[in-house]
Amino acid sequence: MRSLALLCLLVLATPAHAATPEQHYLDLRDRYMAKFSKAAENDETTKQHDAALKELTGVLRGLVGPVAIKGLPADGRTNADTLFKGDSGFGHLDGLGFASEGDKMQAVVTTTALLKHWLREHREDGMPQEIGAAFKSDRFYYQAIQDSAFAKYAELPITKPAGASAAVAVLGVRGNGDLKGPPHEIDVVAIQGDKVFFLAVSDAVKTAEMPACEKVWKQMMARPIDKKDPRGDITREDNAMTAYTACFAKEAPSQGWYATAVKKAQSQLELLMAR
Numbered sequence: 001m002r003s004l005a006l007l008c009l010l011v012l013a014t015p016a017h018a019a020t021p022e023q024h025y026l027d028l029r030d031r032y033m034a035k036f037s038k039a040a041e042n043d044e045t046t047k048q049h050d051a052a053l054k055e056l057t058g059v060l061r062g063l064v065g066p067v068a069i070k071g072l073p074a075d076g077r078t079n080a081d082t083l084f085k086g087d088s089g090f091g092h093l094d095g096l097g098f099a100s101e102g103d104k105m106q107a108v109v110t111t112t113a114l115l116k117h118w119l120r121e122h123r124e125d126g127m128p129q130e131i132g133a134a135f136k137s138d139r140f141y142y143q144a145i146q147d148s149a150f151a152k153y154a155e156l157p158i159t160k161p162a163g164a165s166a167a168v169a170v171l172g173v174r175g176n177g178d179l180k181g182p183p184h185e186i187d188v189v190a191i192q193g194d195k196v197f198f199l200a201v202s203d204a205v206k207t208a209e210m211p212a213c214e215k216v217w218k219q220m221m222a223r224p225i226d227k228k229d230p231r232g233d234i235t236r237e238d239n240a241m242t243a244y245t246a247c248f249a250k251e252a253p254s255q256g257w258y259a260t261a262v263k264k265a266q267s268q269l270e271l272l273m274a275r
Contacts, residue, residue: 022113025059029083029094032056037085053078057096060110064096064195067109070271072098079108079145093118093144093198106145107272108198115196131191135168141187145200151179151241154249156186156265161273166191169265171252174202180217180241182207183248186261188268199272205261213247220244 019027032052039045057078067076079097081089094117095110112131119129122143128134138152152172160167167190173179186204190197220240225232252258 020113021059021063022111022117025056025063025094025114026117028059029056029080032083033085036083041084049083052083053080056080060094060096063111063114064109067096067098068274069098069107069199070274071105072100072107076107076109079110081147089147091122091143092146095196095198097145103146104202106200108145108196110196110198112191112194112196132166132168135166135189136170138170138172140189141170141172141174141200144198146174148174148176149179150174150185150187151183151245153183153245154252156262158188158262158266158269161190161192161269164190164192164273167269169269171205171207171261171265174200180244182209186265186268188265188272190269190273192273197272199268201264201268204264204268205257207257207261208255210248210251210255212251213244216247217241217244 036045036049036052039048057076060078061076064076068074076096076098079092079095081087081092084090093108093110094114095108098107098109099105115131119127119131119134122139123129125139125143127139127143128137134140136152136155138150141152142148142150150172151174152170154171156169156171158167158169167188169186169188171183172185172187173181173183174185184205184207185200185202187198187200189199217240220243221236223236225236229235252261
């Protein structure tokens with residue numbers, strides 16, 4: 001009877017739903033975000049903020065496990081640039097981040113659970129909630145790393161490696177100003193098991209302008225601005241950019257540089273998935 005009573009107490013004391021390692025990380029992250037959102041920025045706060053990022057890095061290393069990507073540092077750190085809400089770089093994809101000198105090559109390794117949570121957090125930003133759709137959206141590549149916009153110009157056909165449940169490669173332009181121009185960045189993202197791998201290379205390939213798409217751009221920009229739209233000029237430019245990149249994606253496979261871009265994307269994927 002005494003053993004039965006002890007067993008009942010243990011059952012009652014055990015939470016019905018024990019927190020997952022990912023939830024432990026998210027709870028810790030959220031507590032730090034709440035703390036620093038109310039704190040005045042000074043030397044002491046900066047020291048505490050650096051310590052918080054270091055602690056989160058340790059938790060993420062336990063979640064993700066060892067990572068080795070040729071050309072990148074062996075020890076990753078949290079992909080979060082800041083825990084101060086409203087700061088530039090806030091809200092990047094939760095995971096271990098790796099970067100070469102000058103950020104020419106950047107990688108993030110995370111888990112599918114953290115990815116799904118991150119997608120939900122960015123729902124109001126227009127982020128697709130289905131993983132496959134998110135990987136095809138410029139929103140994902142814009143908000144996952146750095147603090148600069150990303151324009152997707154084309155999706156590059158790559159061969160999904162054995163054991164991977166998803167693999168997507170995109171060609172685009174990243175920057176804080178004009179995003180119209182020959183795309184040169186290739187981003188690759190893949191899922192293997194419960195791990196998500198993301199690699200961005202800024203100067204991956206050299207492309208060129210397309211006369212047919214330039215014509216589309218000029219035609220769209222020649223349209224009159226909607227006077228009823230307070231952002232009429234911006235809306236017109238956004239529509240022109242959408243038409244321009246759609247044209248680029250259609251015309252890209254016929255270009256001389258396209259095969260090189262596809263080959264580069266495939267090599268990035270193989271580099272990312274090498275174990």
